Amino acid sequence: MPAYDDLMAFQRTTEALAQVAGRTGWDQETFMPKGAAPQRAEEMAALEEVLHARRTDPRLGDWLEEAHALDAVADANIREIRRNYERNRKVPARLAAELARVTSLAQGHWAAARASEDAAAFRPVLAEVIRLRREEGAALADGADPYDALMQDYEPGGNAAEMAAMFDAMRPRLVALRERALDSEPAPTISGTFPAAAQIALAAEIAGRFGYDFQRGRLDLAVHPFSSGSGIDVRITTRVDEADPFNCLYSTIHEVGHASYEQNVDPVHLLTPIGQGASMGVHESQSRSYENQMGRSEAFCGWLYGRMRDTFGDLGIGSERDFYRAVNAVRSGHIRTEADELHYNLHIMLRFDLERALIHGTLEVDDLEAAWNERFAHDFGVPVDRPSNGFMQDVHWSIGLMGYFPTYSLGNLYAGCLMQAARAAVPGIDDALAAGDPSPATGWMRNNVHQFGALRRPADTIAHATGAAPSAGPLLDYLEAKFGDLYP
Amino acid sequence: MPAYDDLMAFQRTTEALAQVAGRTGWDQETFMPKGAAPQRAEEMAALEEVLHARRTDPRLGDWLEEAHALDAVADANIREIRRNYERNRKVPARLAAELARVTSLAQGHWAAARASEDAAAFRPVLAEVIRLRREEGAALADGADPYDALMQDYEPGGNAAEMAAMFDAMRPRLVALRERALDSEPAPTISGTFPAAAQIALAAEIAGRFGYDFQRGRLDLAVHPFSSGSGIDVRITTRVDEADPFNCLYSTIHEVGHASYEQNVDPVHLLTPIGQGASMGVHESQSRSYENQMGRSEAFCGWLYGRMRDTFGDLGIGSERDFYRAVNAVRSGHIRTEADELHYNLHIMLRFDLERALIHGTLEVDDLEAAWNERFAHDFGVPVDRPSNGFMQDVHWSIGLMGYFPTYSLGNLYAGCLMQAARAAVPGIDDALAAGDPSPATGWMRNNVHQFGALRRPADTIAHATGAAPSAGPLLDYLEAKFGDLYP
Incomplete structure (x- = not known):
């Protein structure tokens, strides 16, 4: 099953990078110096760009077409990779990177505005996040309900x-x-x-x-x-x-x-x-x-x-x-x-x-x-x-x-x-x-x-x-x- | 100067990823749980694979050919990108990833062996690192001195x-x-x-x-x-x-x-x-x-x-x-x-x-x-x-x-x-x-x-x-x- 092996080798690197991205987020919430936020936003956007490129790499489509699951584990791996591949192909790279950058910065703005009870400072930040997620929801939904489409990221099959x-x-x-x-x-x-x-x-x-x-x-x-x-x-x-x-x-x-x-x-x-x-x-x-x-x-x-x-x-x-x-x-x-x-x-x-x-x-x-x-x-x-x-x-x-x-x-x-x-x-x-x-x-x-x-x-x-x-x-x-x- | 702008936009993402890789190394030396070392080695190898691919991306060669520096800053940026591009093109991706994985693990082995004064445990680890760096030095040197070639990573122009x-x-x-x-x-x-x-x-x-x-x-x-x-x-x-x-x-x-x-x-x-x-x-x-x-x-x-x-x-x-x-x-x-x-x-x-x-x-x-x-x-x-x-x-x-x-x-x-x-x-x-x-x-x-x-x-x-x-x-x-x- 060379297609499945190639698929999984590629995916393993993607999963490792996703772990790095997750830990970069952890660092942002725990030990990151306050002044580092603007650079961190660019770092998160860069990671997101790389991950998005990998998750929409056309080779995934080829491997998914050729790979056949011989057992339940392979079947589940293929199912998850296919689900994410089809999802991510619908989101333009520009939008994925923008979402990563904006939400990375927004988190800091939220923490600061929350600490000072400054709703007015938070509103435009949140409005920008909502605007991007509406756009993403519409891209994912293909005419169906954008909220249901967004939910799939957290609860596959839920609605x-x-x-x-x-x-x-x-x-x-x-x-x-x-x-x-x-x-x-x-x-x-x-x-x-x-x-x-x-x-x-x-x-x-x-x-x-x-x-x-x-x-x-x-x-x-x-x-x-x-x-x-x-x-x-x-x-x-x-x-x-x-x-x-x-x-x-x-x-x-x-x-x-x-x-x-x-x-x-x-x-x-x-x-x-x-x-x-x-x-x-x-x-x-x-x-x-x-x-x-x-x-x-x-x-x-x-x-x-x-x-x-x-x-x-x-x-x-x-x-x-x-x-x-x-x-x-x-x-x-x-x-x-x-x-x-x-x-x-x-x-x-x-x-x-x-x-x-x-x-x-x-x-x-x-x-x-x-x-x-x-x-x-x-x-x-x-x-x-x-x-x-x-x-x-x-x-x-x-x-x-x-x-x-x-x-x-x-x-x-x-x-x-x-x-x-x-x-x-x-x-x-x-x-x-x-x-x-x-x-x-x-x-x-x-x-x-x-x-x-x-x-x-x-x-x-x-x-x-x-x-x-x-x-x-x-x-x-x-x-x-x-x-x-x-x-x- | 579209070629220079494209070059720098691409490079900026690479630099951001390099900062993430550096901070992942920092984490490894400061806060990483002891048991996480094997996974970390895969993460570092994945980052190195991505960085190596970017640093040897053929588009860099095209942009470098077309880009012309209009000022000293652009001249220096082009000089540095060219130097690294030409260097990294000489190192096979397989070797770059292997070096990242092996040195990531070796660092933990070194720390443990040093703490217990266990030279015998450290020797095979170091031998593997040396073997890979000899190979890299030879690839970089093109027949010249491999040590001089390795030095360029730390002191460009030194010998x-x-x-x-x-x-x-x-x-x-x-x-x-x-x-x-x-x-x-x-x-x-x-x-x-x-x-x-x-x-x-x-x-x-x-x-x-x-x-x-x-x-x-x-x-x-x-x-x-x-x-x-x-x-x-x-x-x-x-x-x-x-x-x-x-x-x-x-x-x-x-x-x-x-x-x-x-x-x-x-x-x-x-x-x-x-x-x-x-x-x-x-x-x-x-x-x-x-x-x-x-x-x-x-x-x-x-x-x-x-x-x-x-x-x-x-x-x-x-x-x-x-x-x-x-x-x-x-x-x-x-x-x-x-x-x-x-x-x-x-x-x-x-x-x-x-x-x-x-x-x-x-x-x-x-x-x-x-x-x-x-x-x-x-x-x-x-x-x-x-x-x-x-x-x-x-x-x-x-x-x-x-x-x-x-x-x-x-x-x-x-x-x-x-x-x-x-x-x-x-x-x-x-x-x-x-x-x-x-x-x-x-x-x-x-x-x-x-x-x-x-x-x-x-x-x-x-x-x-x-x-x-x-x-x-x-x-x-x-x-x-x-x-x-x-x-x-």
């Missing part, structure tokens, strides 16, 4: 109609749970002193307990926590708020979910198309399973209560049960990444509707802040007091990630399916979590999800692991059981 | 015969100075407690005093101090030995010399062939001027004595003069990077002779350690006790840098010429240094060397700044005056 149906199924049960919780006695809150260094040390310890391999990764600080890289160099970041240790700790567990998925892919797939997560939705199923279903479980909270008292002293909370209630407090907060499990998907629904309107051209950036604030007040019952608590809170739109947000909710849905299957298959998950040991649960994920990477399509990945097509039922059942108990 | 003549001119006067110093009363040594964090903080302060711009750079730790990058992202590293603060401080000043050269190139040359230092020799003239002629001057030592006593408390030394003697102590040490100004060039002469023999095939890697130890005992009068004090001390050979070492001595020679000219042109250099302010001297370098980047060829760069062709006289006069005073 807005299915997402909307998923949200319609979720909304009433979530809203009912939310209302009951908000009408109940508020959960207790922790108090105390939480020095940054101690938070980071504890976050690193917990990362190790959840299976993150520091020999093939590292933990640093960034404005917006993220996981970066595939294979044997998978790095995570977190952030520290000295008033709120849960921010650092649960951001870390979340990113460990993403990073473990990448670190645990079978090494034979290193630097191949399937040597990475199957989609953002499946990725988010891991981060959400780790963060919420394991990390915020009553069992793990029991262990964490003791461990945090050892680290920080008195927490102003008298029992494991009250600590569990504090960790899972339901509140109408502004910030998505700090939202409880009930409000989280409401945050996503808001963004999903607004970003579809931005891409469809039925909403312009000049009207975005007002639209956000009105919708937020309606859905959450509290006004938005400043841009960093509103439409400027997330990095995503500044770097062009439209069509990405719904994969977070899809990930929650997948997480519900996977954890239901894991609990059915593995005894003692909670007993181990109560001892600070997530390995029975993470081991099931490793064996049933992680090792396969992108061997199967996203929904098939979940179905293979659970034995059933994914649906919202298990997530909603889990949420009703958990929050019905917490807010009886 | 081994001139280097040998330079060393012949230096050796007797250096040996005479060295013998007088070693026959004299030994210099005092400092004592005290030098915590790592305080050393790094002081190193950062001194870096700023020497003009290093942290807005466009950063200071981190690495096994072997280095400066990395051009333009507006120029990073330096240092190392810390808690028993010897001079190691950290003077390594930092040295790297600040390199980094300032890059940071101070006229920004109009950003991401062009002349937007960087003219050669390794001219580069080293800056690091050596900063480290030795400014940093180890009696004037600056006076300031540093007070500043170090403020930082570390008692140094066990009673006067500025004794501190100056301690900083400039002449001793037969094993380590090049810790060598005084008299022994330094003797270290280089040893490496120059051995690496020429390695490339010429008159010395094999299996015999290198014995050859090194014999020569070292002869030149320095002390035996080599372990590989990390001998042939395994430097990173250079493991990453294929043969032909690089002599540029260190050439840099010393250039530094002598430049500082002689600076002192003649600028009054009050020493008065300012005595107040901890190197800016009169560094400002002269900026105006007369840095801003021009690679606009002129290396020797012309020095001649333009000093008004005279470079020669060894000023360096040797400086050394005789300084060490004649220190060891009367």
Whole structure:
């Protein structure tokens, strides 16, 4: 099969360059000197130019025509290369390079404008990103829905109609749970002193307990926590708020979910198309399973209560049960990444509707802040007091990630399916979590999800692991059981 | 001039990719997880494959044929692109990629083997690097001397015969100075407690005093101090030995010399062939001027004595003069990077002779350690006790840098010429240094060397700044005056 071998040799170099580009992005968010941004934008554009040229190289078309898959791995590799080839051939090189340059710069502008609550400074930057992504969406869609076309980058096979149906199924049960919780006695809150260094040390310890391999990764600080890289160099970041240790700790567990998925892919797939997560939705199923279903479980909270008292002293909370209630407090907060499990998907629904309107051209950036604030007040019952608590809170739109947000909710849905299957298959998950040991649960994920990477399509990945097509039922059942108990 | 514009647009992307490759190397030496080395080797090879393809792209030949320089800047850009194009066309892509992969891995093997004094583990690794560099040297030389051919990467226009003549001119006067110093009363040594964090903080302060711009750079730790990058992202590293603060401080000043050269190139040359230092020799003239002629001057030592006593408390030394003697102590040490100004060039002469023999095939890697130890005992009068004090001390050979070492001595020679000219042109250099302010001297370098980047060829760069062709006289006069005073 010389065509397949040639294809894979070429692809391996492309994958290696993509890893370099990813790490260059990581550097930009962690250690890059502030003054280097203009040069960095040119570097990212140069990498994007090279990657785009490789991903649209006409030889790929020839090899794809000649190559025949002899096994499932080859079949999946060919499937992924073909999908990306056909996608990237539709985007002019000029547009791809411009997107890379503009989003690289926009990220810095976003961070600066967010820090100074300067919506006026951010608007023209975002408008330029939207303009380019609209153009890209139109080029990809071939007359169909440009938003659906953009979504394929994050969730191959996904589409807005299915997402909307998923949200319609979720909304009433979530809203009912939310209302009951908000009408109940508020959960207790922790108090105390939480020095940054101690938070980071504890976050690193917990990362190790959840299976993150520091020999093939590292933990640093960034404005917006993220996981970066595939294979044997998978790095995570977190952030520290000295008033709120849960921010650092649960951001870390979340990113460990993403990073473990990448670190645990079978090494034979290193630097191949399937040597990475199957989609953002499946990725988010891991981060959400780790963060919420394991990390915020009553069992793990029991262990964490003791461990945090050892680290920080008195927490102003008298029992494991009250600590569990504090960790899972339901509140109408502004910030998505700090939202409880009930409000989280409401945050996503808001963004999903607004970003579809931005891409469809039925909403312009000049009207975005007002639209956000009105919708937020309606859905959450509290006004938005400043841009960093509103439409400027997330990095995503500044770097062009439209069509990405719904994969977070899809990930929650997948997480519900996977954890239901894991609990059915593995005894003692909670007993181990109560001892600070997530390995029975993470081991099931490793064996049933992680090792396969992108061997199967996203929904098939979940179905293979659970034995059933994914649906919202298990997530909603889990949420009703958990929050019905917490807010009886 | 469409051909020139096309040439420069293409080149700008290549330069941006080269910056990414450089920073990927920086990451490897600073923050890369240990387990990531195999993947990193593939990433470096992929970058090298792309860079090699661009640097040998046949369109470069067409553009170079058609482009005509309308000014000195265009002339210099064309000169540099042509030189590299003609050089890289001679190296097969397969060999270039193999060199990148092997040297990337070899660096990790070197660091591990050096840490465990395991010469046997390092030998086959080095042998492979030498084999590839011999092959490359032969391809580049077209029948002429392969060592001279390799030197062109570091010192365009340089050759081994001139280097040998330079060393012949230096050796007797250096040996005479060295013998007088070693026959004299030994210099005092400092004592005290030098915590790592305080050393790094002081190193950062001194870096700023020497003009290093942290807005466009950063200071981190690495096994072997280095400066990395051009333009507006120029990073330096240092190392810390808690028993010897001079190691950290003077390594930092040295790297600040390199980094300032890059940071101070006229920004109009950003991401062009002349937007960087003219050669390794001219580069080293800056690091050596900063480290030795400014940093180890009696004037600056006076300031540093007070500043170090403020930082570390008692140094066990009673006067500025004794501190100056301690900083400039002449001793037969094993380590090049810790060598005084008299022994330094003797270290280089040893490496120059051995690496020429390695490339010429008159010395094999299996015999290198014995050859090194014999020569070292002869030149320095002390035996080599372990590989990390001998042939395994430097990173250079493991990453294929043969032909690089002599540029260190050439840099010393250039530094002598430049500082002689600076002192003649600028009054009050020493008065300012005595107040901890190197800016009169560094400002002269900026105006007369840095801003021009690679606009002129290396020797012309020095001649333009000093008004005279470079020669060894000023360096040797400086050394005789300084060490004649220190060891009367």
